Amino acid sequence: MVQYNPLQYLPSAEDLPDSDETPVDNELQILIPILLRGILALLWTDRRDWFFGVNMGVYYEADKAAIVPDAFLSLGVERFKPNGKLRLSYVLWQENNIVPQWALEVVSKTPGSEYDDKMTKYAQLGVLYYVIYNPDYYRRDQHDPFEVYRLENGVYVRQTGNPVWMPEIELGIGCAVGIHEGYTREWLYWYDRQGNRFPAPTNVIEQERQRANLAEQRAELAEQQLKQERQLREELLNRLREQGINLDDF
16 A cells, blocks of 8 residues: 655755745845854754754745745753754655754844734744844834733734843843953843853853963962972971981981
8 A cells, every 4th residue: 555645745955945035135144043053052052953044945835935034042842853954944744744943133224124024924924933133223113122022822022121031942142241252232132041041152162262271370379389398398307417417218
């Protein structure tokens, strides 16, 4: 008996464009997702059940164009595909129909319908949390610079606070001033339940560098102390010898 496999008639990631080919006009649209992905890579280094996409097409129906968030997070999917290949796009029917639980849009100079069409699309798709970061054009758009929405009964409801705790994915999201790739400015970061910010890769590298320097300084100090003790011991022995006392005779 021949078994019917509906997936064999659907296009794969290799058959579909990996994005909407729309170039970004704001460097933050790349830098912020890279920062957030880097933090997760350190935080969840032992986990293999998550995927963080950056400017990647999310295909939800075979006959429709992909929606392309600046970033999205999916839990319960394979971190790495068994065949060793990297994802070209995020195709729902190849991901056990697991919808991303979190999506991010960074508003740029060119309005991108983040507050209307995209919000409606994400709600229809079932994305649980939708984050809009708009530090430069929020006055133009008559919104706040940082907004987090949670899907409730098919409608996005604005969440309050900074950071905002998201219990379903056990992460908080918020904005704060920090350093990333040499830039000191406000960035988006992940937080724990108590509101503590998870360190960025550059912070971890700096902490490790400081630990290494401290360990080296301690080793140098210990060596200096040992030399001083040896010198003092030798001076003491010489004084005793001058007085006719040789400890080797005891």
